[in-house]
Structure formats: structure tokens, C-alpha cells
Amino acid sequence: MERIELAKEIFKTAHLTGTFKLRSGKESDHYFDKYLFESNPRLLAAIADHLIPHIPQNTEILAGLEMGGIPVATALSLRTGLPVVFVRKKAKAYGTCKLAEGAAIGGKNVTIIEDVVTTGGQILLSAADLKTYSANVNDVIAVIEREQAGRTNLEDAGLSFHSLFKMEELLLASQTN
Structure with missing residues (x-):
């Protein structure tokens, strides 16, 4: 799938209209539901294919952040053969009590x-958490950059x-044909 076609498909699949309460508490007449493109196997595979060139050459582990980064990281792992780890927002309080599950x-x-x-806020928290486990974290890859902030x-x-x-x-x- 070409990049522009992928952009159109992501928008068509994930952009919703109606009345939505946002995390900020405000209401909006449109919403972007990222889980709709992440749960579509055709789109997720195309997204992974387009993200592969963005993976730094020295990457040894892909870290998918809870919850939306996990399917993207898994798709990239399947396409590249790189191991994956699933990163919680907070270490679980039972069983292995791990923050990062997997590799x-x-x-x-x-x-x-x-x-x-x-804003990158959760990424910054998770990067700091991963570093406490002696991970070398220098790069972040995302499907969509919502705001310059x-x-x-992150930079x-x-x-x-x-x-x-x-x-x-x-x-x-x-908006294009």
C-alpha cells in the first residue's frame, strides 16, 4: 500500500463524528479512534511495513507501550524478527511484578x-522506567504525531x-481524491 493511500485508509477507518467527551473533559464533534486502525490486520500490516525503515539499525528490542503501542510493536516484531517487550504504565502488583513483560x-x-x-508524557515516564532496568533507550517510533509538543x-x-x-x-x- 502506498503511503498516501495508507494515510487515507487510516483516516477513513479511525476518524469518527458525533459527540465525544475527551480526556481533557471537553466535548468534541469528532474523534480519532486509533484502536480501529490497530485492530484492522490489513492496515496494521501496512503500517508495520512503512515503519520498518524508521527502526534504528542498532535496535535490539522493540518496546510496545500499554496499550496502543503493543499491537504496533507486535506487528513490527513479526515483520522484522526483532524481539518485543510489552511495557506497563505501572508494574503489576502480583505474579512476576514486572513493568516490562517479554524479552x-x-x-x-x-x-x-x-x-x-x-505530549509524549507517558513515553518519558516509560523511558525512565526502562532505564532503571538498564535498558539503553534513545529512540521512539510512533504511527501518528498528533502535536508538535x-x-x-521527547527531543x-x-x-x-x-x-x-x-x-x-x-x-x-x-481531502484528496
Whole structure:
């Protein structure tokens, strides 16, 4: 699938109209439901194919953040053969009590995978958490860069940020034939 076609498909699949309460508490007449494109196997495979060139060469582990980064990281793992780890927002309080489930990350070059980045706040928290487990975290890859603030915050923290699409690109693609 060509990049512009992928942008159109993501927008067509995930853009909803109606009345929606946002995380901020405000109401909006439109909403972007990222889980709709992540649960579509055809789109998820195409997204993974387009993200592969963004994976830094020294990456040893892909780290999918709870919850939206997990399907994207899994799809990338299946396409590249790179091991994956699933990163919780908070370590579970039972069983293994792990923050990161899956491959061992100590001393490894770990690239964080996320679906949509707005401010980058959770990525910064998760990167710090992964570093406490001796992971080398320098890169973040996202499907959609919603706001410039996310890029700025991540880069200010010393992380390289790569995104497949900016939200404006999806909006523009939806308006073309």
C-alpha cells in the first residue's frame, strides 16, 4: 500500500463524528479512534511495513507501550524478527511484578513503539522506567504525531523521535481524491 493511500485508509477507518467527551473533559464533534486502525490486520500490516525503515539499525528490542503501542510493536516484531517487550504504565502488583513483560532488556538497545504521540508524557515516564532496568533507550517510533509538543518534549529529553504521519498529513490526505 502506498503511503498516501495508507494515510487515507487510516483516516477513513479511525476518524469518527458525533459527540465525544475527551480526556481533557471537553466535548468534541469528532474523534480519532486509533484502536480501529490497530485492530484492522490489513492496515496494521501496512503500517508495520512503512515503519520498518524508521527502526534504528542498532535496535535490539522493540518496546510496545500499554496499550496502543503493543499491537504496533507486535506487528513490527513479526515483520522484522526483532524481539518485543510489552511495557506497563505501572508494574503489576502480583505474579512476576514486572513493568516490562517479554524479552530481557538489560544492556540492550530498546526502541519505544507508540501509536499516537500528543505530549509524549507517558513515553518519558516509560523511558525512565526502562532505564532503571538498564535498558539503553534513545529512540521512539510512533504511527501518528498528533502535536508538535510531543516531538519537542521527547527531543528535549534526548530521545530521537520518528513518526510515520503527522495528524495534519492524515487530514490533508482525507481531502484528496
